[in-house]
Amino acid sequence: MRTVVCNKNDMAPGDMKEATLGRASIVICRTSDGEFYAFANRCIHQGAPLSKGKLCGAPEPTDKVGEYKFCREGEIIRCPWHGREFDAKNEGRTLSNPKFKLKEYKVEIEEDQVVVYK
């Protein structure tokens, strides 16, 4: 199954967009480096629609108590409900525990169109 989501230029780096693939709701992320990623639009915690959250950055893990180093802007999906963070560039794994991840879909750019495959 495939679906054409939009034109490549319809999404700027840092944008997030909801789409459907068959009966499934999916969320497309264009990360700050211009790449595209697609995930099931359903948080693995309680099912919130991730497209209503934020594609943002995060304070990176540090060894120093009290240190905030905000980075990865436009690469982290933060859930609209309880705020869990998913790394779009690392298979949608949660920052708190990389064992857990979102369901990911394959994205191809075909003649400037963003196409998602199942």
Place this chain on the structure above:
Amino acid sequence: MTKEREKLNLIDTDIHERVSYEELLPYLENPWKRYITDCHWIQEKRMPYTQPAVAGVDRADARVPDGRPAGSDLGFMQKQLLDDVGHEFGILTGALDPSPSSMHGWYEMASALARAYNNWQIENWLEKDDRLYGSVHICANDVTEAVKEIERVGPHPKMVQVLLPIDDFMWGDPYYHPIYEAAQRHDLVIGMHHNEPPLYYGKWPRYFIEWHTLLPTSHMMQVTNMVFNGVFEKFPKLKLLMIEGGFTHMPHLMRKMDQQYKDLRHEVPWIKRMPSDIVREHIKFTTQPLEEMSKREFMQLIEQMGSEDLVCFSTDYPHWDYDSPFAALPPNLDEGLRRKIFSENARALYPKLPQSKGGN
């Protein structure tokens, strides 16, 4: 939602409707109104952090499409919550702003705000949706006025409880007992919901995550205080709902109070039964924010409380730590218990809710 799913017939014991001060003005008399319009009065708030999730303390998808804050529009709430989930009933608990019983002075203003809030709530929410039931807001620190307000709006058919915020007042103190007498007389439950309790020896911890982790301790303090101050011995029909503290701390507290009572009964001779029996007869707890756990772990806690009748489901809509009725409980709970948690325990708690449905 794309898929059809089961409608739950939920009785949701914690829904936060929100008022703006502007909306409250027509319900306020002078001079109270002028303190807001001319002097820009706003209620004291102390918490140093308001940022927990993507949209502050609200669900990011619950902001009203026209830009108003989450919880401020009945139509949007009906669509996003009541219709989507399939609520049988929902109990409104306010947004604690204003929170007249949290004020540390100027109780005349607090009482005026409570009256205005109740009128606003009745007109704009309770009388506009059959599913919604309400909480009587009072200024508990002026007990005479508080009782007057319970007498005034308590008999309204859609008012089912009196709301007391958990801050730094201990509500079991005999000073507040006339409130319980009035509530009992009007078949109103006491609902306690934390506002901004300073849990850390009267101060604030450095991080929100610390404060939020230990919120149940503020509920434990109030339960202990209500039990040992003899509130339920004095008002044998009174019921209390502890809202948004969860329930998983209660097996410990019930056992601890029992053990203490065996040793220290002499100090509280008006208590004539085991504290855990008092809890089981008079107090219930909302589920949210429920920790993730297996059915086995969940059932162990229920067993340790010695009753399946103490826990009532709550969503806490529209706040960031909303619990989805479709996902928060462990899977495969027995249907009888699920029905109790979703509706029958709440129905048994609130004598003013229609009693007919479910119950099987």
